[in-house]
Ligand code: ADP
């Protein structure tokens with residue numbers, strides 16, 4: 082391993098996939114050639130005028146052609162990276178390229194085929210094998226899986242797939258995803274399960290899987306914590322984090338014709354990817370002081386991997402066919418730039434947030450508890466044993482102890498049962514006591530067992546190696562792996578030497594200054610000239626291409642800008658013409674820009690801004706702490722009693738409804754009529770009235786009672802019905818002047834005027 086302080090470049094490898102069925106069927110030309118030995122990719126432009134053009138050549142750390150095996154890639158390129166993650170470095174693998182060029186194939190591969198498994202499953206195997214072979218080390222492995230789609234982060238392992246997570250930053254540990262779930266895994270099978278769950282969730286959220294996966298970034302994170310006893314006698318923890326990133330397709334998103342929502346969407350889709358490009362440019366530029374990490378979620382999250390303290394490998398995937406030419410060249414240029422990013426890898430030693438430390442402490446705490454509990458038991462037992470018969474103390478076995486205790490209690494219980502000298506009551510009491518003791522014993526035992534199982538469960542999560550290290554096949558496998566490793570290393574060195582030789586070749590040409598003859602000089606110089614000329618042409622072509630690329634990009638940006646300007650103008654127009662000025666001002670005052678979320682937000686209306694004076698007070702509150710009603714103010718002045726002082730009782734004038742009825746008026750009877758009436762009534766003296774029922778009911782009614790009983794209305798000739806009516810309990814029915822409908826009174830015979 083290289084020294085931890087020195088800087089190293091991002092490693093960039095290129096992989097070209099084979100022609101697929103369709104391309105073969107359509108007879109597409111292959112424009113990419115790969116020189117594995119030299120680590121070079123050459124792309125030739127097959128079209129007319131530029132047919133004589135030299136192919137464009139790019140050199141990388143290593144290149145893989147269509148025959149490359151997944152395992153070769155792993156051994157040569159990814160294994161060293163995962164090894165350093167196991168040592169406590171952070172490591173990142175990016176897969177970059179156009180959709181359909183093999184990013185997912187490289188990262189995940191074909192799940193059920195061991196030959197074609199990608200980096201992620203291969204790294205599982207690698208990590209857990211390493212752990213099982215380790216000695217005197219404790220490991221904790223956990224995994225998370227997330228996705229970034231349209232600048233929103235989704236936790237692929239959480240139950241609630243509709244939730245979006247946020248990025249947060251802490252000064253000590255840097256940028257992290259808040260509430261991201263992570264699962265502790267103890268074996269390859271378990272971590273594979275985690276990956277499968279995430280992959281399922283990835284497709285669940287998408288309506289069109291193809292489009293979705295080509296526009297989203299998937300990041301699988303494996304965190305490996307390792308604890309080892311240091312020379313200072315202390316446990317030291319190293320934490321390595323491996324980010325496995327399957328990026329969105331790098332093809333240009335066509336923004337033409339997009340408007341409104343769709344335009345917004347289009348500009349957002351590959352924001353993370355273009356931000357990644359900008360970060361790379363800024364990093365290798367050498368002049369930029371500002372690296373725009375904050376421009377996108379992806380670059381913020383992977384800040385460490387780009388110019389930070391992580392080791393990084395980028396796999397650029399390309400397609401071989403002619404119709405991919407442009408994208409292939411873009412991908413190669415992009416990754417060519419990334420080669421120059423310098424990282425300063427560093428081991429994360431004893432970080433504050435190591436989960437392993439927490440686990441160890443928790444286990445120690447539980448063990449101590451366990452110790453205390455069982456220690457108490459043993460002491461008790463010892464004391465008792467000495468007291469009783471001085472039995473031997475050699476069986477410290479716990480199970481024995483529990484059995485013994487139970488048997489003893491059982492025996493004692495039996496003894497009580499059989500003891501006839503005891504009174505029944507006393508016996509019951511003693512029996513109950515014994516039973517309670519037995520219960521307690523049980524409970525104690527259960528509690529202890531639970532504690533023990535908890536300790537066991539926690540300990541099982543911490544992985545320790547060295548168990549099957551002696552097993553033979555394992556050993557052979559290890560040797561095999563080492564050999565493979567050596568071969569990979571050998572290849573790498575060969576390639577480097579080849580590349581170096583190429584360089585030297587040119588230099589030596591210059592060094593050979595002495596010529597034996599003029600002809601020779603001409604020959605050599607011509608050769609040199611030719612070579613340099615070719616080089617010049619290549620560089621010129623490259624410059625031309627890059628310029629064209631720039632122009633195209635610029636045009637696209639201008640177009641986007643135009644669209645946005647147009648939309649802005651429209652919005653302005655609407656605001657100027659249709660929104661009242663004060664409303665607009667209100668909104669302008671309330672709007673604030675949220676740096677964290679990169680959006681404009683509205684402050685709630687009710688909140689009084691800190692920097693502003695209180696809003697002017699309502700008139701009713703002037704001079705008081707809060708608005709007061711007239712009543713309360715009066716009460717404050719009039720009464721010493723505090724009760725109504727602050728009560729906002731409203732004083733209102735009584736607002737009575739206007740009457741809709743008339744006062745009752747007694748009928749006015751002319752004296753003549755009255756006399757006649759009297760006569761008429763008198764004549765009816767003989768009429769018998771059966772009012773016994775009424776009497777029973779109206780016994781308390783003085784006006785009616787006696788008269789009715791006597792059957793003589795005559796006795797109260799002037800009392801006037803209205804008066805009695807007022808007193809009676811059923812006035813209207815009983816005393817209506819007409820008397821109609823009343824069964825209690827005789828029908829008048831029409832003598833009484835209405
Ligand atoms: P991407 O994720 O970049 O969109 P995929 O990984 O889905 O692309 O690859 C597209 C297709 O090409 C898949 O069917 C995959 O099996 C195939 N493929 C890609 N790379 C290779 C390779 N190196 N060897 C064989 N098949 C490949």
Ligand code: MG
Nearest residue numbers: 184185294295
């Ligand atoms: Mg893919």
